[in-house]
Amino acid sequence: METLRERKKRRTREALLRAALELFTTQGYERTTVDEIAEAVDVSQRTFFRYFAGKEDVAFAVQDMAESAFVAAVRARPPHEAPMRALRQAFLESWEEMRETVESVVPVELHLSMYRTIEAEPALLAARLRRLAVTEEALARVLAEREGVDVDGDPRPRLAVAVFGGVMRVTERQWSTREDCGPEVIRTLTTSYLDQVGSALTGNWRTT
Structure with missing residues (x-):
């Protein structure tokens, strides 16, 4: 069974993923920064890199x-x-x-x-x-x-x-x-x- 900590980590990863795809599809992949993706979920850039190696990885x-x-x-x-x-x-x-x-x-x-x-x-x-x-x-x-x-x-x-x-x-x-x-x-x-x-x-x- 998924623990509370695991559930929180999964939700953070999924939130970052959705935010990234929404930004990529609305303003373009090249114009989107990691900082913007992290800011959309109200987390730090460091938190983003705990889940994804970079923009290509999340894309x-x-x-x-x-x-x-x-x-x-x-x-x-x-x-x-x-x-x-x-x-x-x-x-x-x-x-x-x-x-x-x-x-x-x-x-x-x-x-x-x-x-x-x-x-x-x-x-x-x-x-x-x-x-x-x-x-x-x-x-x-x-x-x-x-x-x-x-x-x-x-x-x-x-x-x-x-x-x-x-x-x-x-x-x-x-x-x-x-x-x-x-x-x-x-x-x-x-x-x-x-x-x-x-x-x-x-x-x-x-x-x-």
């Missing part, structure tokens, strides 16, 4: 939580599942848990606004791609371990993760531009786009 805190949950979900999939099936089912079956993880910290509207901010800010977009590469490497190693192959000698784990990651990036981009951008929409879009991967890679796109 991606929610995404990091969701991605860590997804990697754990892939690792927990039944060993008989094929790699792409494991990735797909891990996402679909852990979606509610990931959604609840995000919404326990920030409203989905703020999460969506932050996604748009990341896409629009060159420094954040570069950081996002760098961090995605780390997550994708972790997923490739999970798949390689599941399948009993050498991740450095067999390209298939990284190829599978690259395809899945591409679908997720297309999904997120489409989700962020829709008016009906509720959390269930991204699950529906992901299912639809994963179903089209086979025909997109090997099918004939031309109509006669």
Whole structure:
């Protein structure tokens, strides 16, 4: 059970996170300072750095939580599942848990606004791609371990993760531009786009 001290620390961290995202999305990432984030929560700069290494760390805190949950979900999939099936089912079956993880910290509207901010800010977009590469490497190693192959000698784990990651990036981009951008929409879009991967890679796109 969470102690009073632990609860207070969690609430402070979450308050700093919400304040940071609100400032990033309203006045811009580059124009926001750590001092402003701390002041918004009425704590010191020193307190901010107890919870986050810096602005980039807080900017991606929610995404990091969701991605860590997804990697754990892939690792927990039944060993008989094929790699792409494991990735797909891990996402679909852990979606509610990931959604609840995000919404326990920030409203989905703020999460969506932050996604748009990341896409629009060159420094954040570069950081996002760098961090995605780390997550994708972790997923490739999970798949390689599941399948009993050498991740450095067999390209298939990284190829599978690259395809899945591409679908997720297309999904997120489409989700962020829709008016009906509720959390269930991204699950529906992901299912639809994963179903089209086979025909997109090997099918004939031309109509006669």
